Amino acid sequence: MKYISRDEWEPIPMKRKLVPLRASRIEGIVLHHTTGSSNDPIAMTKQHDRHHVHNRGWSTIAYNWLVGNGGEIIEGRGWHVGGATKNWNSKTVAISFIGDGDNASEAALSAINTVIDECRSKYGDLWVKCHRDFKATY
Numbered sequence: 001m002k003y004i005s006r007d008e009w010e011p012i013p014m015k016r017k018l019v020p021l022r023a024s025r026i027e028g029i030v031l032h033h034t035t036g037s038s039n040d041p042i043a044m045t046k047q048h049d050r051h052h053v054h055n056r057g058w059s060t061i062a063y064n065w066l067v068g069n070g071g072e073i074i075e076g077r078g079w080h081v082g083g084a085t086k087n088w089n090s091k092t093v094a095i096s097f098i099g100d101g102d103n104a105s106e107a108a109l110s111a112i113n114t115v116i117d118e119c120r121s122k123y124g125d126l127w128v129k130c131h132r133d134f135k136a137t138y
Contacts, residue, residue: 001111004074009042011049016059018080021093021123028127029119030085031112032063032096033104041068044098045076058083063096065115071107073115074098079122093119093126 036044049061056062062083063076076096077083084094095115097104104112120126 001071001073001107001114004042004072006075006078009045009074011046011060012053014059018059018077019090021064021079021081021090023123025091026093026119026123026126027091028088028093028129029116030088030092030094030129032084032094034066034096034098036099039069041066041070041072041074041098044068045074048096052083056083063094065093065095066098067095067108067111067115068098069103069105069108071105071111073111093123095119 034044034048036047045061045066048063048066052058052062053060061076064078064080064082064084066074066076068074076094082089082092082094084096085092095112097108097112116128
């Protein structure tokens with residue numbers, strides 16, 4: 001597994017400072033998946049960052065963590081309030097698989113579990129749900 005920090009993938013500079021997640025508020029983890037190819041996780045992360053910043057007007061990419069099909073763990077917002085699950089952003093950690101969720105490799109699933117384990121280590125026994133449990137998705 002490879003960890004890729006924000007500095008390594010060079011996101012668009014933020015206009016506003018991110019607010020750290022408050023441990024006392026975190027209730028769960030929300031799993032997402034993106035669309036498009038998972039062959040180049042850095043390029044896809046940058047593409048989603050551009051979309052979230054330029055099209056949505058958000059400060060940066062919405063997800064806290066992203067996972068590539070090769071098992072890469074990419075820091076999105078990291079341990080800061082996310083923007084991926086409306087009304088739940090300050091109460092959850094958002095993990096997004098880069099690509100079609102039905103085609104996740106064993107390496108990707110292992111990396112997702114690593115991030116889940118790290119979240120639970122940091123915030124306690126959290127539930128895990130899918131984004132579609134909160135809003136209809138595509």
